[in-house]
Amino acid sequence: MFRLVQVSAKAMKRIDRTQVWELPIPTRDGKFIARYSDKGLCELNFPSDEPPPRKKARAEHLPEQIRRWHVVATEALETALKGEAPKELPPFDLSSGTEFQRRVWTAMQKVGAGHTCSYSELARASGKADAVRAVGGACGANPIPVFVPCHRILAANRRLGGFSAGLEWKRKLLAREGMDLPLVLKA
């Protein structure tokens, strides 16, 4: 049901994280994988075709706090996948990002469901008006997609732009939020 994930030494050094809990969130769109550090939700992965690591799961006691966060995250994801704004979210641990990336992710969270914003607008909002392309990189590095709504960031002229998890997901998420997709169908 849940596993305690070993984090590589390199990652540990980078994000100062000793242990991460990995739990599935089954949805009608597939099985998402959530990861929690002691600070909050630190990663959300889209359903993948890849089989889960067969590593033997050590039986560990799931901390009460993690369990509560997971209940909240599960409910929130279900709501978000319907295109609605979750009433409550778990705390986020975005410590894996650089200063610049965190600024971008923070600005991104102000774009509400059913709204969009361009990469250049996001660059401006992040305090680096000319770092438009770097903003794209930061979007791609977003560890908590859906909740940190990188899918609402479009290219100029309302073109779709890119999406790490695949443009189909970006289209789907925007469509569920009621966006007019004919305008943005073309990448």
Place this chain on the structure above:
DNA sequence: TAAGTGCGTCGTT
């Protein structure tokens, strides 16, 4: 209009 090219710009690896 649509599609392709080149270049500026800048954070990240």
Place this chain on the structure above:
DNA sequence: AACGACGCACTTA
């Protein structure tokens, strides 16, 4: 030093 989930000007067809 090279590479982008970009943007814009500018060329072609």
